[in-house]
Amino acid sequence: xxxxxxxxxxxxxxxxxxxxxxxxxxxxxxxxxxxxxxxxxxxxxxxxxxxxxxxxxxxxxxxxxxxxxxxxxxxxxxxxxxxxxxxxxxxxxxxxxxxxxxxxxxxxxxxxxxxxxxxxx
Numbered sequence: 595x596x597x598x599x600x601x602x603x604x605x606x607x608x609x610x611x612x613x614x615x616x617x618x619x620x621x622x623x624x625x626x627x628x629x630x631x632x633x634x635x636x637x638x639x640x641x642x643x644x645x646x647x648x649x650x651x652x653x654x655x656x657x658x659x660x661x662x663x664x665x666x667x668x669x670x671x672x673x674x675x676x677x678x679x680x681x682x683x684x685x686x687x688x689x690x691x692x693x694x695x696x697x698x699x700x701x702x703x704x705x706x707x708x709x710x711x712x713x714x715x
Contacts, residue, residue, distance in 0.1 A: 595625070601633060610712040614640025614691070623706030630706035634699045636661075642689040646715045647681075650703045654679040654689070659697030664688040686715035 604618040614637035621631035636642075636659075644664070656677045663679060664670045665687045672692070673679070681687050691697040703711070 604633075609642075611643040611645045611714060612636075612641070613643070614638075615642070617701075620700075623703075628705065630703040632701040632703075634701055636689075636691045636697045636699070638691055638694055638696060640691045640697070642687070644686050644688040644715045645712050646684055646686045647703070647707065647711050648713060649683050650705060650707055650711060651683060652679075652681040652687075653702040653704075654681070655700040655702075657698040657700060659691055659693035659695055661697055662690045662692055 599620075601618060601620075604620070606616040606618055608615055609617055615634055617632050617634045619630065620633055621627050621629060623630045654677075656673050656675055656679075658675050660675070661673045662670045663673050665679070665681060666685050670688075
């Protein structure tokens with residue numbers, strides 16, 4: 595196991611139900627840490643379609659950019675850098691980047707996101 599890794603050297607992937615997203619696993623599920631941590635870059639106008647996670651808590655930390663968030667039955671709300679979003683399991687949510695520049699996020703899943711972790715809602 596490498597103790598120190600550089601973000602730009604980690605492989606990128608596009609998660610299901612996301613448009614304009616490039617993610618990098620900082621703490622992969624198979625590491626055995628009990629959590630999964632992801633760094634995401636979402637293009638301007640990029641979205642995470644309305645979806646939910648069956649058994650995983652999700653925490654999103656918006657590092658850069660602005661976005662709109664819909665969660666559960668609540669109305670859409672604007673987010674700015676520094677926002678921390680806590681999403682319980684089985685809670686539908688939608689995320690859309692509203693800034694001209696890409697949004698950057700840290701996402702934490704507990705437990706780690708399983709293979710079927712994204713469920714359209």
